Amino acid sequence: MSSSDEVSRDLQSIRLARWGRVVPVDGVIPYVVVDPEGRPIEPIRRFLRDFVARGHSAGSVRSYAFDLHRWWRFLHVIDVPWDKATSAEVRDFVLWMGQAKKQRRAPRTKSAATAGQVNPITRKQYPGDGYGARTIRHSNAVLRCFYEFVIDAGEGPLANPVRRDRGRRGRANVHHNPLEPFRPEGRLRYNPKVPRQRPRAMPDERWVDLFAAMRSNRDRAILALAVSTAARASELLGIRAADVDWGDQLVQVRRKGTGAQQWLPASAESFIWLRLYLDELKDLGLNDPVWWTLRRRTKPGEDLTRRPLNYDALRAVLRRANDMLGTNWTMHDLRHTSALRMVRSQKLSLRDVQVILGHAHLTTTQLYLVEDDDEVLRRVHRYLADRQEAAAAPKPVAVGYDADDLAVLLGGVAP
Incomplete structure (x- = not known):
C-alpha cells in the first residue's frame, strides 16, 4: 500500500467494543482468546500452543493473550482483517494507545484521585489511566512475535507489519560471522522511548512503618523474607515446605522465566516469623505450599476454606497497609531495597549480588x-x-597565648 492509499483515521474517536475475551481453560494451553460466540480464535490459539511448547509460563501466556486480544479488538473497530494488517495499522494502533484511556469493567473509586500523581511519602508515581510506554513496547513485541510465527507457517501477510527500524546500519547482519548465530538488529520502528528508572531503596524508617502495619505472622514472614532474600513476589509465593532449610536458614525459589531452582540465604528474623506462622498451620506436607489464606464463606453456615495465597491476595495485603500509611509500596520495592542494601554494604561483590538477584x-x-x-x-x-x-564554632587559641590578650589586641570577643 502506498502512502497515498493509506486510510486517514480519527484515532481520538476510536473506542474499543466489548468484543471477545480472554478465558482460562483446562489443558495444555492455560488461556485462550475467544470471539463473542465463545469460539477460540484459531491463529491465536495455534500461536499460544507453540508459545507454551517453548517453555513459557502460564503468566506469560496470559499476558500475550491479553495483548493479542486488544489488537484483535482494534482491528475489529477499524474493519481490517488480521492477515491484511500492514505497518500503517500498527502505527495507528501505537498512536491510539498513546492517547487512549484504559477501559475498566468498573470505574475507579479511591484511586481516581491519585491516578498519575506522585506520592509525597514514597515519591513514586501512581498508575495512570493511560497505556504506559512499557505497555506499548510489550504490545509491539508480542505482535512482532505473533506475525513471525504465522508467516513462518505460511499464513498471514507477506511481510511482518511490526517492522524494525534499521537506522544507519543498513542491511541486518551485513557483516555476519558465519561461526555465530544470526541476531536481530535495530529497534522496533514504533517503540516509544522509555526513561531509565533508577532503583530506589525504601528508607529504614519507612520499612519499620510498613512492617508494623502487617496484621498477621504470615504477612510479617513473607515481607521479612522478601527484604532479606531479594526474591520476586512470584518466586516467594511458589515456596513449598520442602524448600525451607531451617538448619542453614535457606529458602529455595524457582526463578522467574527460567524456572531454575536456587537456594537463597534469609535473615534470622525472617525465620523467626516463619516459624511463628507455620506453628499456626499445624498440618503441612512437604509438597504443600507454605503460604495459605482463608477464603470467605460462599454460603451461610459454611466454614472458611483454606487456599494457597496468590498474587492478588498478596497485593490486597499491601493495599490495606498502603491505605493506612498513605503510601504506594509494592513487593518489588522490597527487592530493590534488598539489592541496594547489599550493594552499599561493601561486604559483597557485585558478582555476589548478581547471583542472589x-x-x-x-x-x-x-x-x-x-x-x-x-x-x-x-x-x-x-x-x-x-x-x-x-x-x-570559634577556632581554639594556640598554646602559649592568652585569649583575653588576643581579644584586646585584635578586637572581638574572647571565646
Whole structure:
C-alpha cells in the first residue's frame, strides 16, 4: 500500500467494543482468546500452543493473550482483517494507545484521585489511566512475535507489519560471522522511548512503618523474607515446605522465566516469623505450599476454606497497609531495597549480588550501582549542616597565648 492509499483515521474517536475475551481453560494451553460466540480464535490459539511448547509460563501466556486480544479488538473497530494488517495499522494502533484511556469493567473509586500523581511519602508515581510506554513496547513485541510465527507457517501477510527500524546500519547482519548465530538488529520502528528508572531503596524508617502495619505472622514472614532474600513476589509465593532449610536458614525459589531452582540465604528474623506462622498451620506436607489464606464463606453456615495465597491476595495485603500509611509500596520495592542494601554494604561483590538477584547478565546488576537521589540529598544535607556547625564554632587559641590578650589586641570577643 502506498502512502497515498493509506486510510486517514480519527484515532481520538476510536473506542474499543466489548468484543471477545480472554478465558482460562483446562489443558495444555492455560488461556485462550475467544470471539463473542465463545469460539477460540484459531491463529491465536495455534500461536499460544507453540508459545507454551517453548517453555513459557502460564503468566506469560496470559499476558500475550491479553495483548493479542486488544489488537484483535482494534482491528475489529477499524474493519481490517488480521492477515491484511500492514505497518500503517500498527502505527495507528501505537498512536491510539498513546492517547487512549484504559477501559475498566468498573470505574475507579479511591484511586481516581491519585491516578498519575506522585506520592509525597514514597515519591513514586501512581498508575495512570493511560497505556504506559512499557505497555506499548510489550504490545509491539508480542505482535512482532505473533506475525513471525504465522508467516513462518505460511499464513498471514507477506511481510511482518511490526517492522524494525534499521537506522544507519543498513542491511541486518551485513557483516555476519558465519561461526555465530544470526541476531536481530535495530529497534522496533514504533517503540516509544522509555526513561531509565533508577532503583530506589525504601528508607529504614519507612520499612519499620510498613512492617508494623502487617496484621498477621504470615504477612510479617513473607515481607521479612522478601527484604532479606531479594526474591520476586512470584518466586516467594511458589515456596513449598520442602524448600525451607531451617538448619542453614535457606529458602529455595524457582526463578522467574527460567524456572531454575536456587537456594537463597534469609535473615534470622525472617525465620523467626516463619516459624511463628507455620506453628499456626499445624498440618503441612512437604509438597504443600507454605503460604495459605482463608477464603470467605460462599454460603451461610459454611466454614472458611483454606487456599494457597496468590498474587492478588498478596497485593490486597499491601493495599490495606498502603491505605493506612498513605503510601504506594509494592513487593518489588522490597527487592530493590534488598539489592541496594547489599550493594552499599561493601561486604559483597557485585558478582555476589548478581547471583542472589538471579540476573543472567552483570550489566543488569550494575543498575544498582547508581546512587539513589534520596541518599545523595541526605549526604548533601549532612555536608551543609557540618559546614554551618564548623563556621559557628570559634577556632581554639594556640598554646602559649592568652585569649583575653588576643581579644584586646585584635578586637572581638574572647571565646
